[in-house]
Amino acid sequence: MANLSGGEAVSPEHIYDMVIVGGGPGGYTAALYAARAGLDAVVLERLAAGGQIALTQRVDNYPGFDQGIDGYALGENMRSGAQRFGAKTRMAEAKSLTLSGAVKRVDTGEGPLLGRTVVLATGAVPRELGIPGERELAGQGVHYCAACDGMFYRDKTAAVVGGGSSAAEDALLLSRVCRRVVLIHRRDTLRAEKVYHAPLMEADNVEFCWDSEVAELLRGERLQGVRLRNVKTGEARTVGCDGLFVSIGRKPASELARGQLRLDPGGYILADESTRTDIPGVFAVGDVRTKALRQIITAAADGAAAVHYAQEYLAQGGPS
Ligand code: NAP
Secondary structure (H helix, E strand, C coil): CECCCCCCCECCCCEEEEEEECCCHHHHHHHHHHHHCCCCEEEEECCCCCHHHHHCCCECCCCCCCCCECHHHHHHHHHHHHHCCCCEEEECCEEEEECCCCCEEEEECCEEEEEEEEEECCCEEECCCCCCCHHHHECCCEECCHHHHHHHHCCCEEEEECCCHHHHHHHHHHHCCCCEEEEECCCCCCCCCHHHHHHHHHCCCEEEECCEEEEEEEECCCEEEEEEEECCCCCEEEEECCEEEECCCEEECCHHHECCECECCCCCECCCCCCECCCCCEEECHHHECCCCCCHHHHHHHHHHHHHHHHHHHHCCCCC
């Protein structure tokens, strides 16, 4: 009997109707809909419910919460809502997938899981700058989540790289904690949603380094600052900072599917609104799927769609 932590012992031969890889909004919506449809579903979760939203201080654009909701709480609510109808959760990391055939297999660090269908809800991971010293300084001055690590820089100087909504949100969060925040962006305008522009411009401890990219991390034992390069003039400039928050978007967590499912050039799993991939019985939901808008609400919608098409697939008796 395998004993995947987070639940009762399960027989390695047990075949679930649906194995859901990833416990974010897409994964737990699939679990909720599957459980309500009477499917025997299990969610593989690595760290905490909610995926990326667990790291978001406040979610204001998921309807139904007129005062917004803490991302961690939203993730927990999604899990308990699915569990209320009998969905199971296993705390384990998927290591490899075998997706062809009527019974699919997800190998985890704590034993295999078998399923008639598989829903991949693995989300996305932060993009790195890809400059020397970045990996070594990760957690020692270089960070990828202001909501998680911003508190380490109370009354200190933090720099944020990026010009999207995530970078804007991070800079605003840090401006409430840090003495000084420097936003570094490779263009001369933000791409972030308009709602962030005025508060950022009005914050008296936020400075902007436009048209700038980080050329070098300046370090002793920890990060001490960054050397910037102006992308228009080539001019170099040094900015001292205690922490650097890299907020330049995310990349899909699709490595497990590589070689089995079709991916687009950016690594996203190719699937349309039905969430069906090119292997029958395998579905891709949320940020890991090719789509125009990656939001909590679109991930949740994918989870519901996946169960609809999984039921259709199971009713037809699986692969033909
Ligand atoms: P994003 O919108 O893709 O923005 C990434 C930013 O990083 C861009 O400004 C980009 O510059 C910059 N960048 C990319 N690679 C870079 C590199 N190597 N060096 C320096 N800069 C680099 O990503 P995001 O901000 O993470 O947002 C992702 C999605 O989540 C968006 O749809 C966004 O609307 C959504 N989101 C929503 C909320 C909310 O509603 N509360 C909060 C956060 C995010 P360029 O502009 O030059 O391309």
